[in-house]
Amino acid sequence: xxxxxxxxxxxxxxxxxxxxxxxxxxxxxxxxxxxxxxxxxxxxxxxxxxxxxxxxxxxxxxxxxxxxxxxxxxxxxxxxxxxxxxxxxxxxxxxxxxxxxxxxxxxxxxxxxxxxxxxxxxxxxxxxxxxxxxxxxxxxx
Ligand SMILES: [Zn+2]
Numbered sequence: 001x002x003x004x005x006x007x008x009x010x011x012x013x014x015x016x017x018x019x020x021x022x023x024x025x026x027x028x029x030x031x032x033x034x035x036x037x038x039x040x041x042x043x044x045x046x047x048x049x050x051x052x053x054x055x056x057x058x059x060x061x062x063x064x065x066x067x068x069x070x071x072x073x074x075x076x077x078x079x080x081x082x083x084x085x086x087x088x089x090x091x092x093x094x095x096x097x098x099x100x101x102x103x104x105x106x107x108x109x110x111x112x113x114x115x116x117x118x119x120x121x122x123x124x125x126x127x128x129x130x131x132x133x134x135x136x137x138x139x140x141x
Pocket of ligand 1: 061062063064065066072073074075076077
């Protein structure tokens with residue numbers, strides 16, 4: 001099998017950036033970059049636009065620390081959700097998995113990590129303050 005030429009410049013930089021993503025090794029990153037460059041350039045442009053939109057528009061919900069495009073995420077803004085229940089999750093991805101199940105109708109609180117004293121991650125590095133504030137102020141319906 002013929003070896004590919006060593007990538008340089010912008011191509012090498014993009015390969016390096018893809019390898020920072022979870023589960024993406026150098027070979028997969030190289031494959032994706034070559035796909036984007038050898039196929040229809042609209043795919044690459046669409047990917048770039050989607051990344052720009054996420055960077056510019058997505059932020060953290062002021063209530064629960066979920067991903068949001070407004071001050072509150074769609075769950076916190078939904079008056080039909082049970083305000084007497086708060087499900088604590090580690091990441092917004094965990095929240096999304098629970099939401100897809102359709103079984104939970106309360107609200108959430110995203111810690112944005114987990115306690116890891118050996119890595120110097122304590123309650124102050126997570127969103128426990130917000131959880132405490134919410135648990136004292138929110139009333140059951
Ligand atoms: Zn929220």
